[in-house]
Amino acid sequence: MKILVTVKEVAEAEDEFEIDGLDIDDRYLEYDLNEWDDYAIEEAVQIGEDGDDVEVVSVTIGPERAEETVRMGLAKGVDRAIRVWDDTIAGTDDLDVAAKAEILASVVEAEDPDVVFSGVQANDDTFGATGVALAERVGFEWAAVVNHLDQGSLSEGTASVRRELEGGVEELTDVELPAVLTIQTGINEPRYASLRGIRQAQSKPLDVQGLEDLGLDADVVESPVERTAVFEPETESDVVTFDGDANEEAAQLAEMLRDKGVVEG
Secondary structure, three states: EEEEEEEEEEEEOOOOOOHHHHHHHHHEEEEOOHHHHHHHHHHHHHHHHOOOOOOOEHHHHHHHHHHHHHHHHHHHHOEEEEEEEHHHHHOOOOOOOHHHHHHHHHHHHHHHHOOOEOOOOOOOOOOOOOHHHHHHHHEEEEEEEEEEEEEHHHHHEEEEHHHHHHHEEEEEEEEEEEEEHHHEOOOOOOOOOOHHHHHOOOOOOEEEEEOOOOOOOHHHOOOOOOOOOOOOOOOOOOOOOOOOOHHEEEHHHHHHHHOOOOOOO
């Protein structure tokens, strides 16, 4: 069995930052593995540990800087990794969901996995659409927002999952393989990379491919969406703080509410 896990390096800005053109100045950004993808990696690695003849492969779209994040996945038990990047992608302001799905679909077609795990969403853009768009592109069955997977069901050609729906409702369903599952946080407890795993990760295969290697043309990254401006919104609300112990703060709050007519004196 082969499991392909899509991963993404995301950036988190400091509380105080400066904007440089159409981006936050890189000095104020810290890069890390997307939280949801960490759970997807753990789920795949657990299956690899419990099963025979299971290969776990990760794929990311990102610059050379992202290899540190990719190596962390390898250190946690991923067998090999693929990083997609070239000058054409680097020259694109933003990769939209359609472009990401098209690029990842080419990797899926080349790798021919039995199941694809993708995080429900990414910390940075929170679109939550790439996994399902990928399934549509490659013609796989899919289940979104999966918070439990019966790992033993995979050997029978199906994925028996529990998934979150709106309003706190959960659904139990079987999805025929090959399939794409978008993994929700809380499905497991992601492990920390051990020192031994970090050392081993340095020798595991990390293949860098460009659009041409995947049989794609440059127009795959063209998007109808254009970023025109980036700015920090101005706050329009006032904040009132109270000082003192609990009784003093409660009295101050009550007085303010009476002054505003929320409660009667």
